[in-house]
Amino acid sequence: MAQATHVQPDAAATAAPWQPRIVAFLCYWCSYTGADNAGTARLKYPPNVDIVRVMCSGRIDPALVTEAFARGADGVMVCGCHIGDCHYISGNHKTMARMPLLRRTLAGLGLEDGRFVHEWVSAAEGEKFAKLVRQVVEQVRALGPLDWPGRLRERGVGHGMDLERWREHA
């Protein structure tokens, strides 16, 4: 029967040492401003965390998190306003319930503790954000690459008609 074939990642990608790739979903009003404050204070953290902004942490669908891991993120962060401080009153209350439930589900799917991080960061907490990023990058680095797409390829998933989901996009 047809064996799954795959092209080796190009030499440049394999030659460079692995760096944790982390996606962080931040709410615009608190945590994004908190991240900005880390910048205005010139605090330093490693460039492994890419920030995706949404207006409220309530917008963060658990499917965005599973999508990120499925696409190859080694870690995912979700940050929002502290309870009681949400710009939209109670958007973060939903986050508060969804994320722990998602965490338990991800643990059931074998995701190690420390890859999925959910924290509240206020607009004034630039230091907290910088410290959090440094901590998460190091803990993900210690856990090693997750490479979910690679894992599924090894299991023979995606050699059928669903393979368009795993193609590279620009």
Added chain:
Amino acid sequence: MTTNGKLKIGMYWAASCGGCDISLLEIGPHLLELIAAADVVFWPCAADFKYKDVAAYPDGFIDVCFFNGGVRNSEQEQVARLLRAKSKTLAAYGACACDGGIPALANLRTVDEIFASSYLDNPSIDNPGRVLPQTTFATELGDLEIPRFYPHVLRLADVVEVDYQLPGCPPQADRVWEALQAVVAGALPARNSAVKVACTDKSVCDECLREKRLEKIAAFKRPHLAIPEAGWCLLEQGFVCNGAATRSGCGAKCPSVNLPCRGCYGATGDVADQGAAFIGALGSLLEAETEDRARELIDQVVDPVGTFYRFTLASSDLKGRR
């Protein structure tokens, strides 16, 4: 085979429990109408057919072939490809073929763990030699081969192009008969593997006769430990009912007999990850003002993976355990 103007239909069972084949029989007296309009040219569950017979058919010979069950081994993939070539229309029938179904829960285990449980370490196994199946074995009469066991349960759409999906575990007979009538009349909707037939475009909540009071969930309950109040939404009462994230067409039969929906018709709309969709919804419905309270409630949900992905793990974003 003679050509007599009748439709040629087929049904194959892969990694399956047999329930889908039985569900086809459940159309009951309509079976007579069916066989008046169509010849069954391949249905291993019901009668004796050989693969070589199917291989001998011209391509596109089968007008409509229903494939139920997931793809767990090389034989099932081979037959899927064979049937794709020999069928004008190939439909994924039932939750396993559409989304992986119950067999896809095996994706939470490795092949080694599955073999150990099936052949080595079960209390009812007597295998002192710790013998495991081999895929080839040489004999004097030649090599014996058995299908290779895949490391992952796949959906039909993962291996071949699929024209239609009939969701459900199993698809309900009255809807199946509607779909078959459309087949006979040549009136199926335009081909597209995302098109689901023998179902509706709504959620189970829409068909369910229980009433929503728009209250938040104050505590979770298990259906074997508490009796639901009649007439009131099961989820609001605290029974984990996946209905809001599940496609309807089943008539909401389970909630009508006090059983919370288990999600067997798969995701609504064209949502890929049913579990994540439901987590987003469920997290929004808890009565919790503080993090401690939210965690307290969430800890009452038993086995989130099994509850939210019971039938659709192979369709989800992560598809299985690491």
Added chain:
Amino acid sequence: MSARTLAATETEREGVRIGVFICHCGGNISDVVDVKQVAAEVAKLPNVVFATTHTFVCSDPGQALIEGAIKEHALNRVIVAACSPTLHQATFRRAVERAGLNQFLFEHVNVREQCSWVSEDAAGSTAKATRLVRAAVARIRHLEPLDKRRIAIHPSALVIGGGVAGLVAARDLARRGMRVTLVENHPFLGGRMAQLDRVFPTGEKARDLLARVIEEVVRDPRITVLTDAEILDSEGIVGDFRTRIRINPRGVNEHLAYRGNAIAACPEETINEFDFGLSRRKAIYMAYPGCYPPMPAIDWHTCTKCGKCVWAVGGKGIDLEAQPREIEVHSGVIVLATGYDPYEPLYGEYGYGSFPRILTLQQLIRLLDPEGPTGGQIPVDNTARPRIGFIHCVGARQIEGVNQRQPDGKVKDYCARTCCTGALHAALTIKEHWPQASIVSLYQDIRTYGRGHEEYYEKASAQGVLFIRYDPRHPPKVEKDPTGQSALLVRVNDLLSGGLDLELPLDLLVLATGVVPHDISELINMYRCAVGYDSFLLEVHPKLRPVELAVSGVFLAGCCQGPMDITEATGAASAAASKAAALIAQGNVEMDPFIARVDETHCTGCQTCLTVCPYEAISRDAETRVAHVNEALCTGCGTCAATCPSDAIQQFGFTDAQVVSEVRALLTAARAATIA
């Protein structure tokens, strides 16, 4: 994600023409991120027809570049990679609109606050910036034109803080026809200015000037003054803030006739914070002579409700059982005028708290005040020829590793601005009353920067004040005099004499202390204010928008923003009032259009969304059995979009396709593996 978002896998979208502009920010970005390399990488992406860099994209030439490129290259999408969108997203949206493009077909990527400023790793930051811009390209393909919504602005203001800045802001706002509510935490107006005696450079009495402003405020029927009030919470957005305020009971009302009797009868005493701990006051008290409101207040922490004051006044005018009340104030704008606190030296800092005869400058000013606790006398043993020393830059211009860290782990490295002039003013006041006093000033630099301030330096020098310049890395050391001939000995190395080590016997040491912002962490969280490293509130732009916060509708007045003198604080207050009034004069404010909408063909009727909206904007049509969002009530949080288990609710500007394509682009960049 739904199959509809699988459309996000497309690498190219027909008809989309993207222009990318990457800002150097004068080196702020380009010193770390190789912006030209990023532009070159991004130019290769499908749909990108123009990619360039510029020194300051927010400048007029930068904006002109964008407008020109839109026309020349027929761009229908624009990306700017620069500072945080909180600063210039509005600027670029306007530029894009001027060129005829819908302003929401613009995407702002943050490669400064969240990239170049937070890393010294040039290669890593360049790669990150490239990823972020690629993600914006993926996202922008899915953006659709949108229109802003308009919200009416409530023509009223809430001013938080009743010191001179708050008073001036309130007065100026009311003069423009606004209704103003002025909220002051203490039972008395006046703030820190009331604690001064005479102000520089005119020598007028501070409390007289204050009284004039207070009278203007109090007499204006458009202004409501609330004292002894605290902000409980504040919700809403510009144009429509709703603030809950608790007004604590004063315990005293206007029927009280014999104020002096009431105060004299009170047996409970506590430290008088007005005199910085140098005196005591009763539980029922008036803060200072001429204070407003001109009636006592009860300090409930100290009061034991013994009732002696009630007895002493014949039962009228005092209510020991008075209760707090809560009100809600609706306002279109907020002005923060919460002021400063003087720096409190750490225990042992220059001997503070452990040696006798050491005061802060603020304490000295209270003592020199003829209406102060000692009637203008200063506590020295040697009255014949008192030797008084000032150490400048205490709690200011501190150096990491030299000065002790504060409890928050940082050093106060900023100049506190007013203390040099203030210290010299105090020195001259001392000389006025005690010409025989010998005064020495130990300083790093003399910063008498204001108009008329340099005269204090010249006068002080002419009157014999000795100036000793010390190296900030080697601050003076203070000890007790073991011989007892003076109170203290200060050792310092004098730079002006070429490095002589001096030992100065002093009868009194004054620490010219800096200032810190008054603690308003709850307000900062409520209004989501940006805060600088120095803990003061951060304006949007120090030159172009000095009194505005990034949060729309909230303005800054006075020392909450940074150390400043009364001249500067009142100037800032008037500026804030002017800006706030201009906003209100617009009549309405434009809101971002990121509202949610239900795709009624995809709604599966599960009703999960109905209870999740914090604004109760979602309802159900009983006939069609589908959900509907009331777009007038929707504020654009997106919670319902995440809740919907069928992906039938989409939030404009943050649709699944837009967000998912951004995420996918971040992760698939530089991965070359494909599947055959």
